[in-house]
Amino acid sequence: MFVRLVSNIHCLVMALAVALCLPAAAAANDKVSTVLVLFSDEGRLPATSSVFEGVASELGGEPTITLLSQFLDSANFAGEAHELSIATFLRDRYAGRDVDVVVAVGPPAAAFAERYKSTIWPSARTVAIGFADDLSKEALATADSVVALELDYRATANVALTLFPRTRRIVLIGGSSQADLRYFNRARAELAPMASRVGLVEWQGLPLSQIQERLSTLDDNAVVLPVMFFEDADGRRFLPAEAIQEMAASSRRPIFGVHESWLGTGMTGGHMLDYEGAGRKAARAAILMLKGQPAPRTVAPNRWVFDARELTRWSVDSGALPVTSELRNQPLGAWARYGWYLVAAIVLVSAQGIAIGALLVERRARRRTLTALTQAETARKKTEAQMQLQLHELAHVNLLATIGQTAAAMAHELNQPITAVLSNAQALRRVLKRDGPLTPLVSEMLDDIISEDRRAGEVIQRMRRLVKKERFDWVPLDLNAIVHDVTRMMAHEAANAGVRLQMDLAAGLPATRGDRIQVQQVMLNLVQNALHACTGQNTERGVLVTTVREDDGIRISVSDSGPGVDRDVLPRLFEPFLTTKANGLGLGLSISRAIMEQHGGSIRAANEPDGGAVFSVRFPVMEGV
């Protein structure tokens, strides 16, 4: 009787409450503003999609902003004549359509905006995104704000030296096109100060085949840093990532770089330009401009990203990675599995969605939500007295993480009926206005339906923002400390249920790596399930959490004095939506399993011979952490 997580209905109400509480800034202002993203290329480069996603995610929460995009494809259509024809076309297209902010991505777009803005988008202000030394003086001077991109070759090279301490030479590889050369010179200048510590070898102006040949015979004292590769000396043209893939396939030594789109091609990692972050910064500048405030010039963020498979391949000590590093290509592909659960969640949630949708539209919902909030608030105050505030907030983060999985699916599914309600109500208002009778009372009711439905739509948008993109944080973990935290968080609940909650922790456990919040979430699930299993028992109620060192792993077990798991249920225990609780969603254990797989670990359940159930999770030990 305990296959579930936290009280789920309660969670959903909490999620709605949180969403409702966010300031409804947009609702007051009805004017719709337009932001146009003007790209230099034709949209095929991954960086372009990333910038656009960044802009869209930041503007996503602003219902009064329309987002448009336009592609100049300046690489294939250069020259004044082309530019003029595009300008004429755009002038006609945007005649009578006000654009408030133009975000120009890359030097050609920035130059275009500088030249033609007054004709095409006369009332617009501009944000330029680009490498500061690529943007023309005129573009820099006329743009109202600039998001400068910086490629961090030096930090990347430094990390390469740290991870491969025997390195004596860094091989810089550059392609043969004009653009390649510009990048290459920039990298060379930036790395020049390192020449006293390490040899800098330059391979530039070579055919790719020759580069591959040389890479295949590199000695162990070298690492490779390709700078940019659009074209080789034979005139073969590439998407840079394709060229890097060919290089990585023949290279005897690890490859580092500063472009995130090269990850997955065999590159190990580096300090990557965060194009999405650049897009977000540009969008924030646009929002400031729309509010009539000055938008300062900013620098786009960079982030540390590494390919887990490559780290394993080169036996890199991952403890030496910068603390904020993100790891891609984690083993087991657990995210795929995780995603499948979400799809499955839609099926269930669509049923619940109808009920909840009605709740949203009903005015009564507000009162109910407030009551729920008040209850939550009272409970919070009560527990605060017994627990540290910090721990409680961690628990809350866990709660939100769980809700996140279901909320994302729910938001999608509810949006359809909300769309249909809005259109029907607005159609009805028009029909009645024309054919009658639109009495004042009917009119008022329709207006209420429309405005409440809009509000429901906004709630959905906020929920989407709330659950969006939770980053997986990969840090060293002390599992004993996590067990401590979790038992402290649950101490109050255990006491209320009359359950003795005990720990038996092995000393000197090696560290493992993972996402602390997610591991906490798993442990909270297991302990909470165990507590539920015990309640209702007449015998002595107890839950024991133990940690044990195993051959090449660490096991945490949670055993309870409850009745054990029903034997029919046991094999299907970790399937989604399997629940024995009347109001349970049955997602807790399936989410826990997905989290454990993502950590390269496992989870299992069994019944003890002398009664009670034991759930245990196993983490791999990472050497050298």
Add this chain to the structure above:
Amino acid sequence: MTTTGGNVFVVDDDHAVRHGVGRLLASAGFEVKTYESAGAFLADRTAPSPSCLIVDQNMPGRSGLELQQELQPSGAVLPIIFLTGRSDVSLSVKAMKAGAFDFLTKPVDEEPLIDAVRRALEASARSMAARAERDAFLDRLTLLTPRERDVCELVVRGMLNKQTAGELGIAERTVKVHRANMLKKLKVGSLAELSRLVERTHAFATD
């Protein structure tokens, strides 16, 4: 009530959304037809009149984007407005690149929707008119005698009567006669108008 010529086609697999959006546009005075899939829409395509297409991006079977690709050749005549959830940024980029007329997010409010449809129908009417003008001009062009056609081509290239006469080896007076006949047959009032029509219709583009 608003009356605007032209057909609006709404394609969405969610029947509540499809009918809701359809009713809203009908109540605003548009001729609306709804379809549950891209296939159903394609099977029912009727004679061209100014029209626009509203299509849901996430549909089972042929997606909105695939429908757009299929209709690409007639893109200008049939502007496409996409309805989309928030999560489809990369698809949006693709669709805009392929010439989508507009992009609206669900739930969509009446003003932006009606405004987009009105602009789309205007654009459709404009490009149909341009196409009709072109067809008519090309028709009239066939009425010219070979000589008149030669004269037309040279005149359009900016040659003076004297040059034209030299080029074709005929008298300047004859050129003038051909020119007058040609302008009359083509029903154009001035050389400027003729040049504009020739350029817009690419009448001699194969040369």
